[in-house]
Amino acid sequence: MKLILGSASPRRLELLAQLGLVPEAVRPADIDETPARGEDPRAYVARMAREKAMALDLGADEVILAADTTVTCGRRILGKPADEKEAAEFLWLLSGRRHHVLTAVAVRDAGGLRARLVDTVVRFRPLSNADVNGYLASGEWRGKAGGYAIQGRAGAFIPWIQGSFTGVVGLPLAETATLLAAAGVFAKEMP
Ligand SMILES: Cc1cn([C@H]2C[C@H](O)[C@@H](COP(=O)(O)OP(=O)(O)OP(=O)(O)O)O2)c(=O)[nH]c1=O
Numbered sequence: 001m002k003l004i005l006g007s008a009s010p011r012r013l014e015l016l017a018q019l020g021l022v023p024e025a026v027r028p029a030d031i032d033e034t035p036a037r038g039e040d041p042r043a044y045v046a047r048m049a050r051e052k053a054m055a056l057d058l059g060a061d062e063v064i065l066a067a068d069t070t071v072t073c074g075r076r077i078l079g080k081p082a083d084e085k086e087a088a089e090f091l092w093l094l095s096g097r098r099h100h101v102l103t104a105v106a107v108r109d110a111g112g113l114r115a116r117l118v119d120t121v122v123r124f125r126p127l128s129n130a131d132v133n134g135y136l137a138s139g140e141w142r143g144k145a146g147g148y149a150i151q152g153r154a155g156a157f158i159p160w161i162q163g164s165f166t167g168v169v170g171l172p173l174a175e176t177a178t179l180l181a182a183a184g185v186f187a188k189e190m191p
Contacts, residue, residue: 001109001184002059006052006066011151015171016065020187021180029055029066033079041072041102046117049104053113063183064108069170071146073099081147084136090147091135096126101146103167107179114179118172120163122150127157 003021005013008028016023029052035044048068056064071078073093081087098121106115135154141147148154150161150168164172180186 002062003180003185004056004058004062004064006056006064009067009170011170012067015166015169015173016176018166019173019177021185023065024062027056027064029053031055033068035077035079039077041070041075041077041100042117042119044077045070045102045104046115049106049115050113053106053108053115058108058110060110062109063180063185065105065176065180066108067103067105067171067176069101069103069145069168071099071101073097078146080143080145081141084141087141087147088132088136091127091132091141094124094127094146094148095132096124098123099146101163101168103164103170103172105172105176105179107176107183109183111183114182116172116175116179118164118167118175120161120165120167122158122168123160124157125159131157 002024005023005026006029031051045068049066052066053064078090081090101120101122104117138153140149140152166173
């Protein structure tokens with residue numbers, strides 16, 4: 001089966017490579033990522049991954065992998081910050097407390113769609129003005145749910161997680177490998 005990555009995220013491509021998987025093609029889906037009013041965060045992230053997987057055309061021998069990552073703090077959904085001001089607001093909100101990072105993965109083939117939701121709890125230590133200003137200046141907040149990337153400098157803010165590190169980065173590898181194997185996608189054997 002041919003693996004198609006339905007995501008523009010370079011992190012997801014790298015995480016797949018970690019499993020020894022190289023997609024035949026990358027076809028990001030362009031969908032409306034606005035949460036519905038009052039939408040439950042878990043329902044929202046599952047819907048996003050499903051819609052990304054369903055938005056693409058699918059050949060008979062193709063398997064599409066799509067995912068969505070969202071940060072939730074209380075009932076608030078923190079998507080990708082629109083600008084530096086919003087990134088600062090997110091970082092202060094996360095400072096000194098725990099939040100959840102939800103990643104939904106959807107795998108679709110001619111037989112239908114299978115999906116999993118992975119919930120990881122992340123704790124930020126209390127941040128200082130210097131932490132927040134330095135992080136904003138790094139630009140690493142851009143394009144990241146919640147305005148940070150655990151795999152970069154923000155690793156210094158995170159003394160503890162419970163769940164899936166790869167899920168926080170954007171693709172929970174254990175669950176993804178299981179879903180892909182069920183669809184007949186396996187890493188090629190090394191020569
Ligand atoms: C919390 C967190 C998020 N992220 C990234 C992963 C995702 O790329 C991004 C969340 O945005 P998504 O909407 O999940 O994905 P995307 O827009 O990058 O790509 P596509 O919709 O085409 O699949 O945040 C990190 O890289 N590290 C982190 O610690």
